[in-house]
Amino acid sequence: MIKRFSGEGHDLAAVNGISFAVPKGRLFTLLGPSGCGKSTTLRCIAGLEKPEGGFIAVSGQMQVNTAEKVFVPPHKRGIGMVFQSYAIWPHMTVYENVAYALEVKRVPRGQVRERVMEALDLVGLGGLEDRPAPKLSGGQQQRVALARAIVGRPNLLLFDEPLSNLDAKLRERMRHEIRELQQRLEITTVYVTHDQTEALAISDTIAVMEGGTILSMGSPREIYGEPGNRFVADFVGLTNILRGQAVSNSLPDGTGRVDVSFGKVRCRFFGEIWEGDEVDVLIRPENISVSHSAPDVVENVWQATVDQVTFLGECQDCNVKVQDQILRIRVNPALELRVGQKVYLETNPHRCSSIRTH
Numbered sequence: 001m002i003k004r005f006s007g008e009g010h011d012l013a014a015v016n017g018i019s020f021a022v023p024k025g026r027l028f029t030l031l032g033p034s035g036c037g038k039s040t041t042l043r044c045i046a047g048l049e050k051p052e053g054g055f056i057a058v059s060g061q062m063q064v065n066t067a068e069k070v071f072v073p074p075h076k077r078g079i080g081m082v083f084q085s086y087a088i089w090p091h092m093t094v095y096e097n098v099a100y101a102l103e104v105k106r107v108p109r110g111q112v113r114e115r116v117m118e119a120l121d122l123v124g125l126g127g128l129e130d131r132p133a134p135k136l137s138g139g140q141q142q143r144v145a146l147a148r149a150i151v152g153r154p155n156l157l158l159f160d161e162p163l164s165n166l167d168a169k170l171r172e173r174m175r176h177e178i179r180e181l182q183q184r185l186e187i188t189t190v191y192v193t194h195d196q197t198e199a200l201a202i203s204d205t206i207a208v209m210e211g212g213t214i215l216s217m218g219s220p221r222e223i224y225g226e227p228g229n230r231f232v233a234d235f236v237g238l239t240n241i242l243r244g245q246a247v248s249n250s251l252p253d254g255t256g257r258v259d260v261s262f263g264k265v266r267c268r269f270f271g272e273i274w275e276g277d278e279v280d281v282l283i284r285p286e287n288i289s290v291s292h293s294a295p296d297v298v299e300n301v302w303q304a305t306v307d308q309v310t311f312l313g314e315c316q317d318c319n320v321k322v323q324d325q326i327l328r329i330r331v332n333p334a335l336e337l338r339v340g341q342k343v344y345l346e347t348n349p350h351r352c353s354s355i356r357t358h
Contacts, residue, residue: 001054003040014040015051016212022205024059025186027179031199032209033235038192041209042160045190046081047074059155059188075104080149080187081158084165086141088133094120095129098147105152119151122181139170146178150185157182159191163198171195175202196236200224208232228270229355233282240288240327242281246273246354255349262323266299266349271356279354285317285330287351290337295346306341320345 003015015037022028030038043049045056047063050071056064058079063072089097098116107115120126123143128136136144142162149157159178163171179202182189193199199206200220207217208231216223216232227233234241244260249269251257256269258281265281273279295301307326308319315330318337322345329345337343 001041001044001051001056003037003044003049003051013212015044017053018207018209018212018214019054020207020214020217022188022190024188026204027182027189027191027202029191029193029199029203029206030209031193031196031206031236033194036209037212038194038209039160042158042190042192045156046079046158047072047077078152078155079158080152080154080156081160082142082145082149082162084161086145086165088136088141088144090132090134092133093129094125094131094133094136094144097133097144098151101148101152115151115153116147119147122150122185123147124177138166139174142166142174143177146181150181150187155188157187157189159189159193161193163193163195171198178202200236208236210235226270226353227282227355230280230357233280233355238285238328238330240281240283240285242283242325243357244279244281244354246275246277246279249273249275253349256354258354261325262302264299265347265352265354267352267354268350269354273354273356278357280357281352281354283327283347283352285328287347288327288329289346290318290320290329290331290335291344291346294344297346300347300349300352302345304343304345306337306339306343309337309339 001015001018005012005014030041032038040049044051051064051066053066055062058077062070063077064070095116098119099112102112102115120129123146125143125147163174166174175198203220206220206223207214208223210231216228223236227236230241233239242260244258247257247259249256255266258265258267258279260281267281302322304320304322306318307321310317311333316333316337318329320327320329
């Protein structure tokens with residue numbers, strides 16, 4: 001699919017030749033920074049934007065085919081959508097907000113009440129149907145928007161950064177509720193977010209976008225553990241990225257060795273990497289263990305100096321210096337660390353990886 005925006009003196013390919021399929025009943029997330037094309041992609045699926053190239057099909061029915069000039073209008077696509085702003089009508093009650101989605105489709109009045117009450121029960125708003133919309137909390141307004149999206153029993157459910165206006169604790173609770181409801185109803189879903197933690201927690205499949213293209217696509221574990229390129233490794237979670245040169249690539253266990261600024265790192269190799277290639281070594285902070293005495297192993301062990309300690313409750317987020325290289329680590333708060341202290345770092349070769357720089 002291709003979508004361009006043109007103006008005075010510029011022509012921007014907001015979506016540049018992306019392609020994906022979402023299996024029935026699965027939750028597919030478009031993840032990326034602002035301006036990467038994820039929301040434009042979602043709006044094209046919803047029918048709120050017209051792509052210049054490609055096709056979109058939902059449940060086997062063609063919604064867009066630019067070659068054959070097919071464009072089904074939004075209200076005929078059988079799609080439910082939850083917006084970032086919720087789009088709750090302030091002059092209506094909870095019931096009226098949800099019922100409106102059925103009334104515009106001229107669903108018989110006898111069915112409207114039954115389906116609205118069912119949707120409100122599903123999102124945990126049973127008993128609040130007569131409450132005015134302005135008297136709802138942010139989380140309750142989000143549930144109204146969700147009930148309105150599912151009450152029409154759509155073939156496809158779309159979410160455009162639905163939790164970005166909520167506080168951290170409510171955001172965490174709501175993402176679990178959305179995921180539980182999606183799985184219970186088995187609604188095929190496309191979800192857009194810039195929040196990496198949210199994407200990892202809620203998705204069956206994640207597509208990481210940048211510059212209008214999909215850079216990497218896979219399960220949350222694959223995206224986090226095997227990012228495939230520097231942008232994905234840096235964007236999804238925290239990663240220590242060390243520039244180095246491959247010195248061996250064919251050890252019996254599938255690992256190789258890389259020369260970095262402070263010595264050699266043994267790690268997994270992704271893709272075709274040959275001796276002498278310039279590579280980036282990727283080590284997640286939680287995959288570096290810390291001890292006060294030297295471990296028994298001889299590889300992937302370095303002496304370091306604690307440079308900074310930040311207490312985060314469930315862990316300590318620390319910067320440590322190995323020679324002139326700063327590494328980020330996360331350790332149990334029970335391990336007492338102080339600035340200036342000498343420690344030993346260790347990482348399992350199978351918990352770090354290297355990728356070619358180009």
